[in-house]
Amino acid sequence: MATLPSSSPSPTGSPPPGEPAAGLPDRGAPVEQVLAEVAGLCADDHDYRDGTVFNSICSTPxxxxxRVFAAHQQxxxxxxxxxxxxxxxxxxxxxxxxDLMDGPGATGVATSGGTEANLLAVQAAVRRHRARFGPDAPARILLGDSAHFSFDKIAAxxxxxVVRVPSDERLRVDLDRLLPLVTPETALVVATAGSSESGAVDDVPAIAAHAAPLGVPVHVDAATGGFLVPFARESGEPLPPIGFSVPGVTSVTxxxxxxxxxxxxxxxxLFRDAEDGAALRTSSHYRGTFDHQALLGTRPGGAVLATWAALRAQGRSGYRSAVAELWERRALLVRLLTGAGFQVAPEPELTVVTVRHPSPEKLVDALEERGLIASVARRLGLLRLVVHWHQSEQQLRCLVAVLTEVDGGRP
Known part of the structure; x- marks a missing residue:
């Protein structure tokens, strides 16, 4: 069993209640002192590799x-x-x-993450919609209620x-409810390829087959599943295609x-049509500086170089192997949970494993008291566990052992 942290982390990095945060000091402190203070500031942080993080779809790069990111921070x-x-x-x-999304001619923009990418896709769709129906045409976006909450920010x-459509029993968007709402006046339909809450993958081909003849663009939010679905499909997993091989898909996050x-x-x-990407352009005020297409102006170039390095270093075979290992760990976690009497439901499609339990919040609180981080999908009322490459078999066994312990100690 993995060794757990000796003390539970504080819930936030904020000062204790009633203690104000310090202002800017009059004089700078010695570097060694500052580094020690940073270490103290981060003392309660978790490390992805320490066997305590089971709620994150991010991990150690x-x-x-x-190395590339550190070398190009400027x-x-x-x-x-x-x-x-x-x-x-x-x-x-x-x-x-x-190429990964089967769109060799697609254009694209590097962003800070899925939220900004989704915003740009919606912005492009709105401009396309207004060009078609007029500058005052209302823009309605249809998406499942399992879609990421970034779309709530985008609507603001x-x-x-934004019209949210209920999910089916597999937590995918309910096609019987979604498709009748799609009309030629719809500005965009969003399909989710890997819900961050449950890992559910919407039926992208069925959605696009209905929307495309009506001239309605389809955006696929594959922030979670983009590096999982293609390689799982290559291994025979029954997942739908999510990229530009699907006619009617116009953009992908x-x-x-x-x-x-x-x-x-x-x-x-990514945009199938270069005109969608071009519609995002904002002219620079400076001679010789490219027009901007992203939301941000100053953008971390080190992240783009590091992404380039990761893609080059892994290649298709590297990602294929990594996804195969993730699927093995997911299978192990499901076996351990069901063997311990927990109900895994629905059957996971990607790397999020959800558990039905009468008190998932109490389970998560008890885990956190022991230094383990899991989460609750609040809208679904499910315990949510995420499998990632920073976890080992031993750490997954430790997680289920602690879950069983804390569950057995409660009425």
């Missing part, structure tokens, strides 16, 4: 990505004249991700109406900082 993707390498790296990352920022081995922040949005 690949070693090569860590690189600014927003200034192509100082860092001409970054525009090339972004193009080549786009080409590699487009962009002139769109990917997050290399999840299962791609890149550091945070590293997201990407």
């Amino acid at each position: 690949l070693p090569v990505a860590e 690189a600014n993707l927003g200034d192509n004249r100082i860092f001409p390498s970054l525009a090339r790296a972004e193009r080549e990352v786009t080409a590699m991700l487009a 920022l962009l002139p769109v109406e 990917l997050d290399p900082h999840k299962y791609g081995g890149a550091p945070i922040p590293a997201g990407h949005v």
Whole structure:
């Protein structure tokens, strides 16, 4: 069994209640003192590799990505004249991700993550919609209620109406409820390829087959599943295609900082049609500086170079092997949970394993008291466990042993 931390971490990095945060000091402190203070500040943080993190779809980057990221922290993707390498790296990352999504001619933009990528996809869809129906045409976005909460943020920022559709028993968007709502006036339909709550993968081909004849674009949020679904499909897993091989899919969100081995922040949005990407352009005020397509102006170029390095170092075979190992660990976790009497439901499609329990919150609180981090999918009322490459078989066994212990000690 893995050794647990000797003390439970504090819930936040904030000062204790009633203790104000310190202001800017009058004089700078010695470097060694500052480093010691940083160590103290981070003393309660978890390390992905210490066997305590079971709630995150992010992980420690690949070693090569860590090295590249550390070496290029000053690189600014927003200034192509100082860092001409970054525009090339972004193009080549786009080409590699487009190949992964079966769209060799797709264009793309590096982003800070899935939230920004989804926002850009919706923004492009709104501009396409207004070009078709007029500048005042209402823009309605349809998506499943399991879609990421980034779309709630997007609805607060962009002139769109978000309509959430209930899920079916597998926690995918209910097609019988979704498809009748799609009309030629719909601005966008969003399919989720790996819900962050349950790992459910929507039926992208069925959605696109209905939307495309009506002229309605389909965006696939594959922030969770983009580096999982293609390789699992190659191994024979019964998952639908999620990329540009599906007619009607117009854009895809990917997050290399999840299962791609890149550091945070590293997201990407791909567009089948170059005009969609071009519609996002904002002119620079400076001669010789490229127009911007992302939401951010100053962008961490080190993340793009590190993503490039991770993709080059892994290749298809590396990701294929990594996903196969993840599937083996998922199978082990499911066996351990069911063997201990827990109800795994629904059957996991990707790396999120959900457990039905009368008091999932109490389970998670009890785990955290023992230094283990799991989560509750609050809207679903399910205990949520995430399998990742930072976990070992021993650590998964430890998790289930502790779960069994804390569950047995409660009425």
